[in-house]
Amino acid sequence: MEIDLRLESSLWVGRKRYLAVLTGWHLQWTEVDKKNRQRKTTSVPVSELIGVEDGRVEILPGKSVEDADHDFTVFYVRRSSSGGSYGLLWRFSRTQFSCASRALRDQWTSYLRTALKTHSPSRPHRLLVFINPFGGKKKGRHIYHSLVAPLFELAGISSHVIVTERANQARDHLLKKDLSGFDGVVCVGGDGMFSEVMHGLIGRTQQEAGLSENDPNVKLQPCNLHIGIIPAGSTDCVCFATVGVNDPVTSALHIIIGDSQPLDVCSAHHPTVPVHYSVSLLGYGFYGDVLAESERHRWMGPLRYDFSGAMVYLSSRSYAGVVHYLPADPLLSSPRDNIRCLSGCSVCTKSTERLLPHPTVSESVNSFHCSQYSSDSSEGEWVSVAGRFRCVSFTCMSSSCPRSPLGLSPSAHLADGTGDLILVRESHPLSFLKFLHRHTSTQDQFDLPFVEVHRVKAFRFSLPPGEEEDGCEDMERGATRQRENQDTQCVMDIETKSRTGSQQQLTERGSGAYRERGDWRGKKALFCGPCCSETPSVSVWNCDGEILPFSEIQCRVHGQLVHLYARGIEDKAAIVS
Ligand SMILES: Nc1ncnc2c1ncn2[C@@H]1O[C@H](COP(=O)(O)OP(=O)(O)OP(=O)(O)O)[C@@H](O)[C@H]1O
Known part of the structure; x- marks a missing residue:
């Protein structure tokens, strides 16, 4: 009626x-x-x-x-x-x-x-709220109770609040506990906390759908529950890139009115570990090294990223590898078209899901290495690029943040089923510095001869033919010698406490696979400091701030896999206050 x-x-x-x-x-x-x-x-x-x-x-x-x-x-x-x-x-x-x-x-x-x-x-009535009391400046609890809870109460939203006592508690809760009656999940914390919640929700959804999320070829089921982010972390990049500001009240209001922003998610697969998901940065080389280095300097607080950035920059490393990628349709959009993904983005709206066709589960079991080099023409034509790279990065969003207002890839889209693959070849240190510096200004970081950027639906990274991943042993040997010779602690062990202050998520998630096989990695040196004379031949991946301690990886974008309580960045010029 x-x-x-x-x-x-x-x-x-x-x-x-x-x-x-x-x-x-x-x-x-x-x-x-x-x-x-x-x-x-x-x-x-x-x-x-x-x-x-x-x-x-x-x-x-x-x-x-x-x-x-x-x-x-x-x-x-x-x-x-x-x-x-x-x-x-x-x-x-x-x-x-x-x-x-x-x-x-x-x-x-x-x-x-x-x-x-x-x-x-579409407003939420009941929310499950996870507060990380240790995120950012440790103000999560205060931010929630003083700024957010009164607004939820006013809007008639009831919430079940869990203050976490350990890393991965939110993820485990989402994987195992009864979620009926909830309209959405809110995380009060930073990007790490968001990542936990996202992994939990995606995992739960696949469990319920009877899908194996570790299979790189399985089409994942989108999550029903929305995710709200109340920024209370150190960087809050996902919040910034989807709302335009890092402000708890702004985010709370988006949650209350039931805004909905779909988000593409990239799954990162390696045969020996459970899948990892990324929305903001998958980075090998420079970004992997900076994260690994920064783990050794946690005591410095947020300053450790600047310090580690400088150290890794000075070490001027590049890594050999082969990148294979599946290009997205260039007629629909391109990373160089200067079209920013703003609220109501026409590229995302028009985009039909353009993901790969999906083989059956039995076809894809144990297919990691085979599929790395196979090419299925129905997916489109895979392209290969070999060389030495300072960094190989991939992002499903602009990844803008207060320090880089336009982000890693300013024209990337939040929900068009693609991501941007950025290849930075070996270059003079000053040229690389120019590339890095351009992220902090409005200058085009892709307008440099040693940089290429591609809009893709999937990609793989492998070591050059003949080099196996156990080439990491070189790094171990070099580093061990260095320890003996120089009495220096320049090696990071992956079993040291991660950024979470907890055991690496990888080892915890490893329902056997990583742990059984992972001992060699666990005990092995993964990163040599710049003081080492023998530079490692391989790097690690930085997956939204978590270290993935391997080189070869197979990744694909899952269009609109999760939904946030957000609406994208509003165009200031178009909004009359
Ligand atoms: N009670 C807890 N104790 C220790 N670690 C926790 C706890 N609750 C959550 N965590 C972990 O802390 C990590 C970091 O938290 P969070 O992302 O909230 O803050 P941050 O690291 O300061 O911010 P950012 O990720 O934006 O840089 C997350 O990966 C999460 O798994």
Whole structure:
């Protein structure tokens, strides 16, 4: 039954009279002066109303209600400039209206609540919230309870809050516990926490669908539950690249109104370890080395990334390898087309899922090495590039962050089923520095002769023919000699505590495979510091901030595998506040 939600009447805000109109999709109120002339109008889409309360209500610093029976309060989203950031900050505004009678007040509140139910139906009612109390500046708990929980309460959202006591608790909970009744999962923390939640949800979804997520050729099932990110980490890159700002209140408001942003996810496979997922960075060479190096300097705090970056830069390493990639359709978009993926992006909207055709499970079992070199023409033509690379990076999103406002690949799209593969060949140290520096400015980092970028649906990295992955032993031998000779601790053992302060996720996730075979890796040196004279011949992968201690990898993009409570970066110029 169609509900006629039009309501129009005079309302008062303080001493001023307004003509207020609810059309179903919008609530607007226009000031009317003493001569009955209409002045300024405020218009709020129903989808951006946060809540409606009887009386004159305040919610911060604590909730207070003055129960005047002619009054009601409307809370809604207001945008404001974020200063330096790319996106817009969302704030909540409230207007306290007075009506001519209690009956009219009741009519207004009932119409507004009905409008919210019928015209904004995808709002969450029940959320599972994980707070990492140790993420970023260790303010996750405070951020949630002081800034987010009061807004959830106002919006009528009930939440089950779990403050984590160990790394991977959120992931394990999502894999094993009953999730019925929840509309979404919220993580309060940084990119590592998001990654945990994403791995848990994707894994759970595949379990329930009876799919083997470790099979690189299986088409994964998209997750039903949305993920909300309340930024409280050190970098919060995923939040920044999907909202445009790292701001807990902005993110909470996107969750409340049930915004939905699909997100492509890249699965990274190696035959001996469980699958890993990445959305922001899969990086071999420079980015792998920086992460490995930074693990040795955790005591430095966030400074360790700058320090390690400098150390690895100075070591000026490059690595031999062969990259095979499956190009995406160049007619649809390209990493050099200067089209930014903004809210309502037409490339993502138009994109039909353009993933690989999928062989049956039996065809693909144990096919890692075979499929590395096979080519199925129905997928499109694979392209190979061999050489020495400073870094091989892959991202499913721009990966913009406050330090690199345009990101690793400024024109990458959040949800078009592709990712950007960036190959940086061996180059003069100053040229490489120029490449790195361009990430912090608006200069085009791809406009350099030793850099190439490709929009792809899948890629593989292998060591050059003849070199096997156990070539890591060179690195071990070199490093061991170095330890003996120089009494230096320049080797990182993968079994040291990871960034999480916990045992490497890899070893924990390894339901046998990694652990059984993994001892050689576990005990082996994976990274030599720049002080070593014998440089390692292989690097490791940086997978969204986690180390994957191997070189050969097989990756593919799964279009729109997860959904975030977000709407992409809003175009400041297009939004009239
Ligand atoms: N209670 C806990 N104790 C130790 N580690 C935890 C706990 N809860 C979560 N973790 C782990 O901490 C890691 C880092 O957390 P998080 O991402 O929230 O913060 P961060 O590292 O400061 O931020 P960013 O990832 O944005 O750089 C995550 O990988 C997560 O698995």
